Amino acid sequence: MLLDTVNFEDQHGKVQPVDLDSLSWCQSLPTYVEMSEIDGGKNGLQRYMDILTRVKSDVSGLGxxxxxxxxxxxxxxxxxxxxxxxxxxxxxxxxxxxxxxxxxxxxxxxxxxxxxxxxxxxxxxxxxxxxxxxxxxxxxxxxxxxxxxxxxxxxxxxxxxxxxxxxxxxxxxxxxxxxxxxxxxxxxxxxxxxxxxxxxxxx
Known part of the structure; x- marks a missing residue:
């Protein structure tokens, strides 16, 4: 969901209402809160986005x-x-x-x-x-x-x-x-x- 919406940024034109509903549900989970606290109040979504983007983009080993x-x-x-x-x-x-x-x-x-x-x-x-x-x-x-x-x-x-x-x-x-x-x-x-x-x- 993060990748499909490009981190829920409106300027990319990919965010749908169902995406925002799903995000709200995820943010209500204790594990999401814990991740935000670990980041010291930083945007936990951006941290996830950076990790996912790096992994997805590493195709150097693929023919x-x-x-x-x-x-x-x-x-x-x-x-x-x-x-x-x-x-x-x-x-x-x-x-x-x-x-x-x-x-x-x-x-x-x-x-x-x-x-x-x-x-x-x-x-x-x-x-x-x-x-x-x-x-x-x-x-x-x-x-x-x-x-x-x-x-x-x-x-x-x-x-x-x-x-x-x-x-x-x-x-x-x-x-x-x-x-x-x-x-x-x-x-x-x-x-x-x-x-x-x-x-x-x-x-």
Whole structure:
């Protein structure tokens, strides 16, 4: 709950009434009070958040396949038989990933995952905090099968200027963008992709 709401901070637009109700219940527990006292009156939530964020972000020991399947969701969208869309959320920067594995190995891993999951479209959403400036960043990548909707990336970039604000970074066969709107997570990105695909399937 802490991670999903980004420590219950309103500016991220993720806090729902049910989250606040759950937080109030947790804060009424003796163990929560004890943790707050240990912190010397500091925000106990922030301490938990720091620990959880550090653990979640440590993916240095995971290979590309494990990164792609660690936080993964899949849907069938569009009319008729539909298209199988998979989205992997990865707490790792594209730059570090490419430096670690190389462009060819990364592309190979993405293609292997697409084949394993029988996907028509695969999207990777990276989210990370820079070590030097401690600023939060998001990136989006798109891979479509040969013979698939090759114009999807162009339409995605064009039609989401206001909602996602994508800045292109071309890496081999996988299309990458720097996502300037860091508030848009998978919850916001999936409906946008779904609508674009459904619109294309009706044309």
């Amino acid at each position: 590309s396949r494990d990164l792609l399947r660690k936080d993964y969701k899949e849907w069938v969208v569009g009319t008729g038989p539909g298209l199988r869309l998979g989205i992997s959320s990865v707490p790792y920067s594209q730059e570090k990933w490419v430096i670690r594995d190389g462009v060819q190995e990364l592309e190979k891993a993405v293609k292997a995952w697409v084949t394993e999951r029988s996907l028509d479209i695969h999207v990777i959403l990276t989210a990370y905090t820079t070590e030097r400036s401690q600023s939060f960043h998001r990136e989006l990548s798109l891979y479509t099968l040969s013979g698939g909707d090759q114009g999807l990336g162009e339409r995605l970039e064009k039609e989401t200027r206001a909602s996602l604000d994508l800045s292109p970074i071309r890496i081999g066969e996988v299309q990458w963008w720097d996502q300037k709107n860091v508030r848009a997570s998978r919850k916001q990105v999936y409906p946008i992709l779904r609508d674009l695909i459904e619109c294309s399937s009706r044309m």
